[in-house]
Amino acid sequence: MNIDLHxxxxxxxxxxxxxxxxxxxxxxxxxxRLPDFYTRMxxxxxxxxxxxxxxxxxxxxxxxxxxxxxxxxxxxxxxxITSPVAAHAITRTAIHKKVTxxxxxNLEEFEEYLRENRLKEYAGQKKYPKEPHxxxxxxxxxx
Amino acid sequence: xxxxIIHFIIAAFVVNWILVxxxxxxxxAAMSILIFLAVFSLLWLSALLYDKRYFIKIxxxxxxxxxxxxxxxxxxxxxxxxxxxxxxxxxxxxVALPLQASTDFExxxxxxxxxxxxxxLGVDISEDRSVLYVHxxxxxxxxxxxxxxxxxxxxxxxxxxxxx
Numbered sequence: 001m002n003i004d005l006h007x008x009x010x011x012x013x014x015x016x017x018x019x020x021x022x023x024x025x026x027x028x029x030x031x032x033r034l035p036d037f038y039t040r041m042x043x044x045x046x047x048x049x050x051x052x053x054x055x056x057x058x059x060x061x062x063x064x065x066x067x068x069x070x071x072x073x074x075x076x077x078x079x080x081i082t083s084p085v086a087a088h089a090i091t092r093t094a095i096h097k098k099v100t101x102x103x104x105x106n107l108e109e110f111e112e113y114l115r116e117n118r119l120k121e122y123a124g125q126k127k128y129p130k131e132p133h134x135x136x137x138x139x140x141x142x143x
Numbered sequence: 144x145x146x147x148i149i150h151f152i153i154a155a156f157v158v159n160w161i162l163v164x165x166x167x168x169x170x171x172a173a174m175s176i177l178i179f180l181a182v183f184s185l186l187w188l189s190a191l192l193y194d195k196r197y198f199i200k201i202x203x204x205x206x207x208x209x210x211x212x213x214x215x216x217x218x219x220x221x222x223x224x225x226x227x228x229x230x231x232x233x234x235x236x237x238v239a240l241p242l243q244a245s246t247d248f249e250x251x252x253x254x255x256x257x258x259x260x261x262x263x264l265g266v267d268i269s270e271d272r273s274v275l276y277v278h279x280x281x282x283x284x285x286x287x288x289x290x291x292x293x294x295x296x297x298x299x300x301x302x303x304x305x306x307x
Contacts, residue, residue, distance in 0.1 A: 023219055047219060047222070064173065088258060091266050104233075107237055110237035
């Protein structure tokens with residue numbers, strides 16, 4: 001049997017790239033749709049990391065060059081190490097800046113932390129504004 | 144760790160040497176990865192003679208890697224489904240995850256992996272480093288405890304097996 005290797009290679013790489021694009025698209029839609037900052041953060045870190053990884057891998061499979069593959073593996077390694085750190089730093093800053101949670105969020109086990117960090121006035125779930133976008137609207141009004 | 148770095152460098156040099164010097168092998172990425180894996184596993188087998196701990200740990204590292212990739216993929220599919228359908232199925236919560244990991248390396252590895260997997264986002268660590276706060280997307284009533292156990296048994300246990 002004679003298989004066209006170039007054709008197989010192209011199919012694999014385009015499937016990988018399309019999957020990556022799909023995950024990136026879903027992450028972008030999630031960024032617009034999800035109810036509050038923290039859920040959006042959660043969707044975008046995973047979606048962007050996996051999407052980028054798959055796209056870059058697809059490129060690597062298409063060109064099939066050892067030097068390029070080495071660089072691609074390095075890119076994957078460093079992205080997987082650094083993107084959660086960025087997400088973590090942004091989320092922590094958001095909590096200290098008192099960005100509101102979604103009204104369904106269960107904060108029972110988190111109250112101790114809020115108390116320790118003098119975010120006490122925000123510790124009770126009821127004191128959060130019901131609409132997640134309130135704070136943003138207020139910021140716009142003052143400008 | 145030391146043995147791993149030495150083996151890695153040796154394998155990389157062997158791949159480079161073989162692909163540059165020999166003309167009977169194709170100069171492709173797939174071939175170089177195959178040669179790298181072959182050389183690396185030979186070196187790993189040789190470690191049976193002088194470094195038993197390293198010999199035991201490498202399979203665990205590989206299994207952790209595959210487990211992590213699988214979870215990363217599943218997490219994305221789950222969130223994709225929730226985003227594409229009109230109703231939200233999520234019940235977010237912030238839970239306190241008691242930690243057994245104690246060193247900087249273990250904690251940062253654990254929180255990185257948690258941030259990239261099933262609907263969870265590492266938020267912060269308590270002052271005495273005994274609790275990791277995790278933001279979970281799908282923590283329904285009674286389900287939160289189960290998810291915490293999954294995180295502990297899935298990631299923390301595997302990481303501790305490797306580092307200790």
